[in-house]
Amino acid sequence: MNLLLQRKATIRQFLFSLLIVFIGPSDSAFSEEVVMSGRLILQDGNQGWKENTPAPNSRIKSGFTIGVAFFDDNTIAEKQYIFAQSNRDPDGSVSGFSLYTFDNGDSLLMEFEASWTEDGLIGQYLRVLEGTGRFTGATGGGTLKGVAGPWYETIMTDVRLDLVLVD
Numbered sequence: 001m002n003l004l005l006q007r008k009a010t011i012r013q014f015l016f017s018l019l020i021v022f023i024g025p026s027d028s029a030f031s032e033e034v035v036m037s038g039r040l041i042l043q044d045g046n047q048g049w050k051e052n053t054p055a056p057n058s059r060i061k062s063g064f065t066i067g068v069a070f071f072d073d074n075t076i077a078e079k080q081y082i083f084a085q086s087n088r089d090p091d092g093s094v095s096g097f098s099l100y101t102f103d104n105g106d107s108l109l110m111e112f113e114a115s116w117t118e119d120g121l122i123g124q125y126l127r128v129l130e131g132t133g134r135f136t137g138a139t140g141g142g143t144l145k146g147v148a149g150p151w152y153e154t155i156m157t158d159v160r161l162d163l164v165l166v167d
Contacts, residue, residue: 030167035160040079040144042067042155061085069100069159077102081112097129106133108161114144121146121157128163137166 042065062084069077083096093115100108109130114123125142128135140163149156 032165032167034163034165036071036073036075036163037158037160038069038071039147040067040069040155040157040159041149042079042081042157043153067155075102075104077108094123098125102133104133106135107131108135108138108163110142110161112144119146120148121155125161134165135163139164 062082064080064082066081067079069079071077077100079098079100081096081098083094085094093113095113096111098110098112100110102108107130108128110125110128112123112125114121121144123144125140125144128138128140131138140161142159142161142163144157144159147156147158
């Protein structure tokens with residue numbers, strides 16, 4: 001009887017091993033951590049800005065801007081973002097949503113927060129809201145930091161996206 005139980009256990013272990021080989025151990029084994037760093041160049045003009053005054057001594061700005069991101073791995077993405085900013089925030093805080101559309105059609109929608117400081121714009125991508133193509137099911141965040149640029153109505157920003165991609 002003991003021999004029969006050992007054989008059943010061996011057969012179960014063999015079948016389980018086959019499943020691991022042909023199907024895979026779990027979804028988490030098919031995730032990949034990816035860091036994408038690059039330079040973002042955005043239009044700074046006031047064309048997309050709208051100012052509202054919802055209460056005395058209060059002002060809210062909102063807007064839409066578009067630009068291009070050049071990543072270190074030679075991928076290029078169009079970046080569109082919408083934002084809101086209140087004069088009640090002493091640090092000039094801005095929050096909004098960024099949509100990166102890559103040259104192959106894949107896209108990544110992220111939520112961000114940033115502040116204008118003495119050193120320029122500094123912020124973070126809080127989370128991935130949605131992705132398509134390579135970025136379907138992605139999670140993660142990132143950072144952004146303004147850099148000095150040579151053009152008057154252009155914002156240059158170094159970006160770093162820390163992502164976990166799944167297959």
